[in-house]
Amino acid sequence: MIEITPVGLAARKEVKKFVFFPFQLYKDCPQWVPPLFQDALNGFDPDKHPFFKHGELQLFLAEKDGKIAGRIAVMDNRHYNDYLNESTAFFGFYDVIDDSEVSAALFKAAFDWARERGLNKIIGPRGLVSTENTGVLVKGFEHRAAMGLSYNYPYYDRLVKEAGFTKASDLYSGYAPADQIMPERLIRIAEKIKDRRGFEVIHFQNMDDADFWIPQVLNVLKRAFEIHPGYCPPTDEELRIAADNLLAIADPRLIKLIQKDNEVIGFIFAYHDVTAGLQRAKGRIWPIGWLHLLLERKRTKWVNINGVGVLPEYQGMGVNAILYTEAKKSVDQFDFEHVDVVQVGEDNFQSRSDMETMGIQWYKSHRAYEREL
Numbered sequence: 001m002i003e004i005t006p007v008g009l010a011a012r013k014e015v016k017k018f019v020f021f022p023f024q025l026y027k028d029c030p031q032w033v034p035p036l037f038q039d040a041l042n043g044f045d046p047d048k049h050p051f052f053k054h055g056e057l058q059l060f061l062a063e064k065d066g067k068i069a070g071r072i073a074v075m076d077n078r079h080y081n082d083y084l085n086e087s088t089a090f091f092g093f094y095d096v097i098d099d100s101e102v103s104a105a106l107f108k109a110a111f112d113w114a115r116e117r118g119l120n121k122i123i124g125p126r127g128l129v130s131t132e133n134t135g136v137l138v139k140g141f142e143h144r145a146a147m148g149l150s151y152n153y154p155y156y157d158r159l160v161k162e163a164g165f166t167k168a169s170d171l172y173s174g175y176a177p178a179d180q181i182m183p184e185r186l187i188r189i190a191e192k193i194k195d196r197r198g199f200e201v202i203h204f205q206n207m208d209d210a211d212f213w214i215p216q217v218l219n220v221l222k223r224a225f226e227i228h229p230g231y232c233p234p235t236d237e238e239l240r241i242a243a244d245n246l247l248a249i250a251d252p253r254l255i256k257l258i259q260k261d262n263e264v265i266g267f268i269f270a271y272h273d274v275t276a277g278l279q280r281a282k283g284r285i286w287p288i289g290w291l292h293l294l295l296e297r298k299r300t301k302w303v304n305i306n307g308v309g310v311l312p313e314y315q316g317m318g319v320n321a322i323l324y325t326e327a328k329k330s331v332d333q334f335d336f337e338h339v340d341v342v343q344v345g346e347d348n349f350q351s352r353s354d355m356e357t358m359g360i361q362w363y364k365s366h367r368a369y370e371r372e373l
Contacts, residue, residue, distance in 0.1 A: 002069070002102055004109045007059035015044050018059050021071050022095045023283060026151070033145045033275045034283040043128060050237035051128040054079040056117075059093070060109045062102050070096030070103065074110035075128070076117050080232045089114035089373070091124035094136075098155045100162055107163040115373055123168060123370045125150075129238045134343065135171050135366025136160060143364060146173060146342050147249065147273055147304050150366070157367065165369035172352070174341040174360035178303070181339050182328040182358050190325040193318035200259045201326055204252035213257060214243055216264035217309075224309035228347070246307060249274065253333060254303070256326040258310075258319055265314045268323040269307030270330060272297045273340060303331055306342035308351065320354050 007014045019040045026032035044059070046052040055077045062070035073093040081087060091110050096103045114122055126134050132148070136156045145151035194201070204210045218239045225231045234242065249271050258266040277296025281289030305327060310319045331339065341360055344351050 001065065002105050003063045004105050005061045005063065006109070007061055009044055009046060009057070009059070012041075014061070015059065016041065017068060018061055018071050018093075019044070021061070021068050024068070025095055025097065029151070029153075031141065031144045032151045033147075033278050034281075036278075036281075036285060036289075037283040038285070040283075049128060050235060050241065051075075051077070053237070054235065055128075057128070058110075058113050060106055062096070062106050064097075064099065064102055069099060070094075070106050072096075072106040072110050074113050074122075076114070076119060079235060080130075081119075083232045084230065087119045087121065089117075089119040089122040090126055091122055092126050092128075094125050094156075094160075095152070096156075096159065098153065098159075100159060103159040104163060111373055120373050121370065122373055123368065126368070129234060129241060130232065135368050138170070138365050138367045140173070140364030144275055144279075146340050146364075147271070147275055147306070148245070149173070149342065160369050163371070165371045168368040168370040170346045171343040171366045171368070172346060172362040173343055173364035173366075174355055175363045176339045176341075176359045176361065178331055178336045178339050180359050181331070182325060186321060186357065187325045187328070190318065190321040194322050197317065198260060199265075199319065199322060201322070202257040202259055202264075204255050207247065207250070207252050210247070210250070210252050210255055213264060214247075217257065217267050218243060220264055220267055220309045220311055221307075223311055227312050227315075228345075246271070254327075254330045256323060256330065258322055260314070266310040266319040266323055267307070268305065268327050270303050270305045270327050272300050273302035273304050274300060275302075276300065301335070301337040302340060303334070303336040303338070304340045304342055316350065320351065324354060324358060 007018050009015060019037060023034060042048045055075055057073055057075045059073050060071065061068055071093060072091055075090040075092065077090060096106060125136060137150065137152050138157050141154055202213065221239055222233045226233065246269050250269060251272060254270040256268050257264050274293050274296040277292040280292040308323060341355055343366065344355060
C-alpha cells in the first residue's frame, strides 16, 4: 500500500524525515555525496531562506508498506512567474526507490498541488534557488558527484519520463587532467586580447580582499545569463546565498575577476573538491565532520571550476578565454591532478567550444524536464 503525506514546514520532525531519506536511499552508494544535514534542513525554514519571501513550497513523503519510499517538493516561484509572465511550477528534491507506482503517486500529488494554484506547466528538478541541484543525472553514474551537484540512480530518468515529462535541456560536466588543460597557443591569444582591449585581471591572496568586490561580482552573476531564453535573475538575497556558498569553500587564489574601466565584467570561481571529506563526515559538521573537510582540502587532487560569468555586452570579446587561462595559472599553483568543470548548458555553445578547445571531455550529464499540466 502506498500512502502520500504532505509535510508541513512547521512539523520539523517530519521535515527531518524528508531531509534524511536520501541518506537511507544512498547509504551503500559510493558515488553519492551527502549534503550537510543542518544546511539542508535550514533550507526548508521560512525564516532562514529567501525563497519564501516570493514563493510557496509543499513537501510530500511517500510510504510503502509502512516504510518511507520517496519524496518530492513542488514550488510556486512567484518571482519567476511574474518576471516571465508564466504560470510554471517546479519540482525538486525528488528521490525515490525503483518503483513506478511510488514515483507516479508522488508526481500526482505534485501535479494536483500545482493545478490547484492555477499553474499549467512544471519544470525540474531544481532547488529553491535556480543555481542549486539542477537536473537528473543521466550520464556518468560511475563517477562521484561534484561539489553541490546531485547524484541519483540510473532508473530516475525512466521514472520521470513515465510521469509524462520530456527533456527540456541538458547540463554537461567535463573532465581534463590538470597537466593537459589549456594549450600554450590559447594562453598567448588570451594575453594578446587582454592587452589589446585593456582588460585587467584582479588577483586575491585573502578573503578580505575578495569581499570588497562581491557586490560587483553579484551584478555580473545576475546579468550574465539574461540573454538566454527562460532566464530569470535571482533576487539579491538569493544571489547572496549563492555567493556565500561559494565563498565558504573558496580559496581566494582560485578566484579571478576581469575588470574594464574600473568595472568588473567577468569572473571565474574554482575551488578544492572536498566531496570525499563530505562523505566521511556523513552530513555532520560535529563532532569531527569539520576535521574531515579540513583534511580533505589539504589532500584533494581534484579542483572544480564552477561559476563563470561575463556581462552580456562583453560576451564574444575574448573575456572567457582570459578567465580560463587565468584559472589555469591558479590551478598550476597547487598540486591538483584532475579538473572538473561543473555544469555547462548544452545551449551555451561559446562556453562549450571554449572548454573543448581547452581539452575538456564531457563525462557527466544532468537533465532538466518539462511537462504541461
